Amino acid sequence: MEKFKQFDSTIMPLNIENIDTDQIIPARFLKAITRDGFGDNLFRDWRYDSNNKLIKDFELNRIQNNSKILLAGRNFGCGSSREHAAWAIYDYGYRVVVSSFFADIFKNNALNNGLLVIQLDEEKIKHIFEKVNKDLNILFNVNLKNQTFSSYDGDLKETFEINEYNKTCLINGYDNIDYLLSQKEKILNFESRNEK
Amino acid sequence: MAKTLFDKVWDNHVVDYIPNGPSIIYIDKHLIHEVTSPQAFAGLNNRNIKVYRPDRTVATADHNVPTIDQHLPIKETLSRNQVETLTKNCKEHNIDLFGLGHKYQGIVHVIGPELGITQPGMTIVCGDSHTSTHGAFGSIAFGIGTSEVEMVLSTQCILQNKPKKMLIKIDGELNNGVYSKDIILYIISKISASGGTGYFVEYSGSAIQSLSMEARMTICNMSIEMGARGGIIAPDDITFEYIKGKKFAPKGDEFEESVRSWKKLKSDNGAKYDKILEFEASDIEPMITYGTNPGMGIKINESIPEKSLNSSNESYNKSLKYMGLSIGDQLLNKKIDYVFIGSCTNSRIEDLRIASNLIKGKKKADHVNAWVIPGSKSVEKVAIDEGLDQIFKNAGFEFRQPGCSACLAMNEDKIPKEKYCISTSNRNFEGRQGPGARTFLASPATAALSAINGFITDIRNN
Numbered sequence: 258m259e260k261f262k263q264f265d266s267t268i269m270p271l272n273i274e275n276i277d278t279d280q281i282i283p284a285r286f287l288k289a290i291t292r293d294g295f296g297d298n299l300f301r302d303w304r305y306d307s308n309n310k311l312i313k314d315f316e317l318n319r320i321q322n323n324s325k326i327l328l329a330g331r332n333f334g335c336g337s338s339r340e341h342a343a344w345a346i347y348d349y350g351y352r353v354v355v356s357s358f359f360a361d362i363f364k365n366n367a368l369n370n371g372l373l374v375i376q377l378d379e380e381k382i383k384h385i386f387e388k389v390n391k392d393l394n395i396l397f398n399v400n401l402k403n404q405t406f407s408s409y410d411g412d413l414k415e416t417f418e419i420n421e422y423n424k425t426c427l428i429n430g431y432d433n434i435d436y437l438l439s440q441k442e443k444i445l446n447f448e449s450r451n452e453k
Numbered sequence: 454m455a456k457t458l459f460d461k462v463w464d465n466h467v468v469d470y471i472p473n474g475p476s477i478i479y480i481d482k483h484l485i486h487e488v489t490s491p492q493a494f495a496g497l498n499n500r501n502i503k504v505y506r507p508d509r510t511v512a513t514a515d516h517n518v519p520t521i522d523q524h525l526p527i528k529e530t531l532s533r534n535q536v537e538t539l540t541k542n543c544k545e546h547n548i549d550l551f552g553l554g555h556k557y558q559g560i561v562h563v564i565g566p567e568l569g570i571t572q573p574g575m576t577i578v579c580g581d582s583h584t585s586t587h588g589a590f591g592s593i594a595f596g597i598g599t600s601e602v603e604m605v606l607s608t609q610c611i612l613q614n615k616p617k618k619m620l621i622k623i624d625g626e627l628n629n630g631v632y633s634k635d636i637i638l639y640i641i642s643k644i645s646a647s648g649g650t651g652y653f654v655e656y657s658g659s660a661i662q663s664l665s666m667e668a669r670m671t672i673c674n675m676s677i678e679m680g681a682r683g684g685i686i687a688p689d690d691i692t693f694e695y696i697k698g699k700k701f702a703p704k705g706d707e708f709e710e711s712v713r714s715w716k717k718l719k720s721d722n723g724a725k726y727d728k729i730l731e732f733e734a735s736d737i738e739p740m741i742t743y744g745t746n747p748g749m750g751i752k753i754n755e756s757i758p759e760k761s762l763n764s765s766n767e768s769y770n771k772s773l774k775y776m777g778l779s780i781g782d783q784l785l786n787k788k789i790d791y792v793f794i795g796s797c798t799n800s801r802i803e804d805l806r807i808a809s810n811l812i813k814g815k816k817k818a819d820h821v822n823a824w825v826i827p828g829s830k831s832v833e834k835v836a837i838d839e840g841l842d843q844i845f846k847n848a849g850f851e852f853r854q855p856g857c858s859a860c861l862a863m864n865e866d867k868i869p870k871e872k873y874c875i876s877t878s879n880r881n882f883e884g885r886q887g888p889g890a891r892t893f894l895a896s897p898a899t900a901a902l903s904a905i906n907g908f909i910t911d912i913r914n915n
Contacts, residue, residue, distance in 0.1 A: 274768040275646055275746045279882040284861040288517065288531035290491035290538050302884045307870060330768065332647035335680060335746070336882060337861070338582040339489065340598035360650060361616070361682050362582060366598035420614070422474025433600065434496070437608040440469065440477060444610055447468045447479055 258371045260430040263400040264352065265409070266325040270389045271316050276329055277336030278363065282345045284337075295341050296348030322393055325352045328385060332356075334363025343367045353399050355406070357382045368423050369433060373399070375406055375417045385413065401428060455721035457618050458687050459653050462593045462718070466576045468610055475612040481575040481592075483509055483605045484561045485548070487539040488516040488863070489580030493603035494542040504546040506609045511570055512543050512550040515560045516581075517863040520826050520853035523553050532864065546606075557700075559829020559855045562586040562797035566670060567831050569699025573688040573715040578605060583797045583879065584683070585676045589669035590696075591688035591718045593653070596677065616682050617727040619652040620720075623660040625734035630913040632807070633668035634799060634877065634896035636660070637675040638740035638750045640732065645763040646748035649681030652728065655720065656686050660734035666695040667803040674798045675879050678747035687719040739912060741784055742881045742894040745772040749881070753899065753911050757782045775883050776891050777871065784893065784909050788820075791874035792850075792904035793886070795826030796860035799877035799897050802835050808901035809844040811912070817849040818907025824851050824866065826858040850904065862887045875900045875909065 286298040303315045311318050327346065333356040334342060343366040346354065352372065357379040359367075367374050377385075388408070389395060396409040401424060407414040425431065437444075456464070468477040483506075490512075497504065504510060517532040527533035536553065543550040551557040557564055562583050565571040573591035578584060580602045587594035597611065604611050621640060641648075654676050661669070669686050676684030693712050696702045703711045738752040749761050749772065759780050760769055773779060794800070794808055805827065817823050825845050827833040833855055836842050842852040859866040860878035862885065868874040870889030877900050881892040893909065903910045 272767065273771070274764055275748075277746070277880075277882045279861075279880070279885050283884055283888070284516075284863040287488050287863065288535055290535060291495065292492050302888055307888055330765070331763065332650065332680065335646060335650075336582065336677075336880060338580060338596035338598055340492075340580075340600060343598070358647060358650065360647075360680055362596055362598060365601065365613075369598060369600035420474050422471050422612075433612055434500070434604055434607055437477065437604055437610055437612070438502075440610075441608070443469050443477070444479070444608055448609075451465075451479075 258430045258432055261352070261371055261373060261401050261427040263398065263402065264325060265396050265398050267322040267394060268326045268328045268385070268389045268397055269316060269320060269322065269324040270386055271327060271329045272386050274330035275332045275335055278334055278339050278342040279336055281334070281342040282339065287339060287341050292344050294348065295345035296350070299345040299349045320393055323350070325350060326355060326397060326399065327351045327353070328355045328382070328389065330356065331358040331379065333359050335360040338362045340366040340370070343370045343372050347372050355382070355385070368427065371427060371430070373401060373427060377415055377417065381415060388412065455723040455725070457720040457724040457726065458591060458655055458718055459593065459618050459685055460724070462574055462576065463615060465574070475614045477610050478576060478613050480578050480605050480609055480611055481509060482511065482570060482577045484565055484577065484579035484584070485510060485512045485602065486516055486561050486581065487514045487535040489599050490542065490602055491535060491538045492599050493606055494546070496603040497606055502607055504548060504606045507547040509609060510548045510606070512539060512548050513558055513561050513564055514539055514552050515855070516857045516861065518553055518856040519864050520856050520858050520866055523854045529865070556830050559831065560797045560800065560857055562674065563801060563828030563832065566590065566666070567699065567829060569696055569702030572696060572702065572711070573692060573718050578611060582677045583674050586670050586674040586797055588673040588676070588683045588685040589666060590692055591685060591715065593683065593685065595683040616653040617651050619649060619654045619681070619728040619730065620726040621654055621656050622658040622729070622731045623656070623734050624658040625660055627660055627734045628738060630739050630898070631737050632896040632898055633664055633671040635740045636737055637672045638742065638747070638894060639737045641675065641679045641747050642740065642750035643732070644679055644730070646678060646746040647680045647763055649676065649679035652681050654681045654684045656684055661686060662689065665803060666691060667801045670801070671798055675747065678879055688715050739896065739899055741899065741909065743776065743778060743784055745775055745881055745883050747879065747881060747894060750894070751784070753909070754785055785911060787909045788873070789875050789893070789903055789908060790821065790872040791868050792821055792823040792900050793859045793874055793876040793878060794897050794900050795824065795828070795858050796878035797828065797857070798879045800826060800828030800832065802832050804877065804897040805832065805836050805841050808897040809841040811898055811901050812848045812905055813844050815848055815905045817904045821904050821907050823849065823904040824853060824859065826853050827855050829855050848905070859886050861885060862890070868892070875903050
């Protein structure tokens with residue numbers, strides 16, 4: 258996993274609630290056996306019509322701001338457990354998703370792939386949407402070490418929650434599987450206690 | 454301290470607690486399929502390690518398989534490659550595979566219970582959100598992503614934060630024409646598609662206790678549709694009776710001994726929940742969804758409301774526009790184009806019995822395409838032995854072969870753009886059943902009778 262470094266970026270506003278993982282990456286694009294290239298089909302049926310023509314007024318097509326921050330409505334990532342959704346978002350170039358509410362499985366999948374999720378109050382999210390809709394060029398800073406999310410115009414400085422374990426993994430690019438493999442002895446002990 | 458059922462099973466599986474972090478949870482059964490496992494196996498191969506406990510791992514091919522001519526090679530190259538990759542991985546890592554053509558093949562959440570792999574008190578995971586189904590047996594079962602599949606393959610463990618606990622209690626007697634699908638659609642409509650996020654839900658109450666195992670599975674299956682990680686129901690005599698004699702269930706004395714320990718799997722008096730919701734069984738009527746998330750559901754004779762819980766006007770209107778519907782519309786008598794009876798929610802033998810019983814001797818409406826996709830080879834066999842396949846065929850339904858099919862439309866079974874499908878599956882998301890497809894979720898009974906009439910039907914009026 259790549260190390261998560263602090264960065265500045267504009268925001269891509271996607272003011273839709275309950276964005277499920279079928280919208281993020283439709284099932285028909287899940288047929289690969291590698292993790293690469295899913296970004297091409299991120300939000301496929303919102304970006305392209307049935308004739309593969311660009312749908313111009315969809316935000317990702319309308320706004321060209323090379324953003325690394327995706328801002329979305331509540332209950333982001335609900336539905337299917339497909340990790341391909343997190344891969345697609347990361348592969349497209351986002352490093353953070355900001356919302357008022359995330360689905361549980363998506364949150365785990367994102368963190369397991371170096372994609373940070375920042376959860377803020379509904380009111381704050383509304384405020385950021387209004388702000389970004391007025392000026393798409395506003396720069397924001399994401400600092401995981403300090404757990405802050407702030408805007409360069411000085412208007413916004415939020416702290417966000419993340420548990421120490423996930424934070425350490427993201428900052429250092431640590432891998433959960435390496436960690437679990439290092440706990441083999443405890444696992445063997447558990448098995449010998451519980452298996453007759 | 455008084456413990457909930459969930460606490461008991463969870464605590465039995467904690468290998469270690471990480472300070473300020475998740476717990477290491479031991480997994481008893483890991484179910485895998487062709488779509489969410491290949492990248493996990495690739496990870497193991499990169500590390501040059503083998504699957505740690507192949508004996509706790511079971512595989513099947515279900516998500517992208519065709520539902521006709523399963524004896525022939527899969528035509529679609531990418532799907533074939535995924536299924537072949539699963540076969541190769543299972544062989545290399547010594548995992549039991551119930552692949553295409555195997556007498557136990559089927560939808561992963563149908564075969565686990567029917568083969569007796571699913572048992573009370575277990576932890577069960579699968580790279581599929583509807584793993585919650587297995588909670589009907591009093592096990593902790595939940596869906597995971599591919600990185601987590603890799604964790605379990607390599608160590609039989611997973612890192613997980615303990616969710617909060619919710620109790621949903623439904624007492625009383627169910628009305629005529631109300632099935633377990635209606636119960637769960639009703640609950641989700643009351644608390645929204647995100648009302649259960651962060652929680653693991655225990656279902657209890659006399660209405661739940663009266664249900665068969667297959668009906669309970671339908672309820673636990675859709676727990677994820679309110680955002681809950683899973684659902685769990687305390688095992689009882691109905692559970693033990695169901696498990697008895699199943700292929701991989703304990704036998705003889707071992708079974709009796711298991712039952713004695715399974716009987717302890719219930720919440721203690723005074724156990725604490727983070728949230729408790731109570732519903733009256735008599736308030737529940739046949740349900741149907743009208744929008745693009747499972748929380749957008751109404752009683753079948755209601756009209757589309759002005760708004761839905763936890764949804765802004767913009768999102769709500771976008772959803773209705775996608776569905777080609779408007780506020781105030783009635784769904785009753787609305788013309789439909791497709792009927793899909795299948796999926797891990799409603800493709801078990803009881804579902805097929807209910808549906809076939811209602812349509813026996815009748816003919817589907819000419820303009821309707823009706824598909825019945827049994828959940829597994831075992832379900833298919835019983836249906837054929839009982840002559841249910843003939844009832845469906847005589848009514849003009851297609852009786853196909855097992856797989857996930859049009860629930861997620863990964864294979865060829867897609868609902869065309871802007872066509873209305875009444876479906877016994879679990880998700881009505883945009884494009885879920887095919888790009889532009891419009892889904893109404895309902896029970897197998899409602900779906901079957903609607904196919905006969907050609908329009909959405911209240912089964913109580915027939």
